[in-house]
Amino acid sequence: MAGLSQKISREVEIIPRDVSFEVATKQVPRYWFNDDPWSTHWMNALFSVVPVGERFICHTFADQLKKIKDPSIHKATLGLIRQERLHAREHAVMNETLSGFGVPLEDAEAILGKVLDVFKKYMSDETKLGFAAISEHFTASLSEVMFDNLELWDETELEIAAMMYWHFVEETEHKSVAFDVLMDRRSDDSDLGTYALRMATAGLSMGLFLPLIHGIWLYFVWKDGQLTNVRSAFKSFKSLMFGAAVVPKMFLTKTLPYIKPSFHPWDIDNRAHVAAWKTVYEETGDPLLAFTALREWHAKHGSYKPTIKQAATV
Template sequence: MNGSPEAPERPIRAITRLMHPAKKREGEDTPYVEPRPFSPDCLRPRRTRFSFDLDDVPNYWVGGSPARTHLFNSINVFLVPFEEFMVRVLSDQGQRLDDPELRRQIRGFCGQEANHARAHQIFLDTLRAQGHDVDGFLHFADAMFSRVLERGLGRDLSLAAIAGFEHLTAFLAEFILDGEMLAQAPPALQELWKWHAAEELEHKALAFDLLRHVNGSYPLRIAGGALGAGIVFGFLGIGMALLFTEEGILFERRTLRETLELFFTRDKILTRSIPVMLDYLRPGFHPSQRDTRGMAERMFAQVELQVAEDVPRAA
């Protein structure tokens, strides 16, 4: 327009090939997250480094609780194929857009989700070392997301399901950042989940905004919201049940009591999620209307402080 040629835009799909975890230096066993302020209007992946020593991760690493531990273990397993599914769907949608700003945000979103998948893949090795058969569940989840959702439902309904999923994972991110459930977890796992949760809040509106841009149908949004909720709680339930069964504790009194406390009476994950899901039904709903900026900003401020404190020791 101004006579000077614009630099060619980098393809959105390239981001998943270019993102790599920060290289681990010799003697560095502490988790690392690149310090950068909360910035939902300029999404970019942060470089990270995570490693998990099997000796530091007990079988029930969340306060000695089987139910709480396998809640997070289940999320960890199904997140890997689902985040890869999200990157494929949003990348495909982004290739069809003429809006350069939205395309840039999609690249940032995909970079963050690709980074999440890599970090959780590292922890999968710890679960395998503990004797958990996670690979069968991984193959099942990947087949569901790639064949049933991606190929069977089409790109717009897949995107709507992702928008609904992101709405509920933002709620779970609040639960992680605002609660004390992980207070007794190993430090590296606390860092992993808090970093992931803060980035979920940072990009929580992107899939919704993209859906509204490509197809503003209210029935499509509601169908996607229902699918997203089904994916979250369906895979949580299946994953926890498989892990309990694997350990032979599915019908033990302690397992049943802790699971009821987790979802209904103490932590109330399911009961607290109901008003969040109902809010998604409002015609005028937008993710930004739920103010979660403060808790994400506090997390990233802690990261900056930690890194600043480590600089003199590194020097």
């Protein structure tokens, strides 16, 4: 399995796609995610940490470029850095729009920025790589869950959904790069030592960022005066925690394979889940058309059952 997964990681081309969604110039609804306050603020909590988090990833791997031994991993790392810079740019624009609704995104960015400043100052390069590897596993897991639950976005503004799935596709595309860099840098060390580093950084990351994201979520809900909106809270928990179960799958079910000593991100080969998006984008350069093609593929081959609103377009 490990040999096949490593082969896939060398076959997947990391392509930076310079996409501009111009969401700041559009009328984005206040509750843009399924017209629901609690659900929207959960996504806002994720959005709040994207720009600063992606920049941390870029800096971490830029510092490692000269130390990577494997030329194919070096090339993939360059692709990852370029993709993450574009993700940070587009999410920063989206965050400016959300801040216009009074969402205190700058508070969340400041908190995460202070945490990452501590990482940069006190942690070794290989420890930072361990954090980057588990962080990229979380984003790849979130992407995988979202591919399995496209219906979550049926009531969301098309351009925002297209932006998110551009991000999910590219997170899937480069999902093994951080892990491969860590393994490359640790190639002269013992397997046990590398595994211990992986588990330590995974445990600390879970213990730190899972409460942080959900604390930010509740903070946003409170600042918006929606803390007593029981209907919205129920709708959000039903979807995120139980129905689509985004949170349990992202942080638990999808994380469990990471514990295996033989784990590799491409042990789950979901290239087919993003192939339709990539094909149409390569032909048209249009992320909205690519997102439509992605929905069509999943409606035919996956578990996606579009709502009445979306059924006519799929």
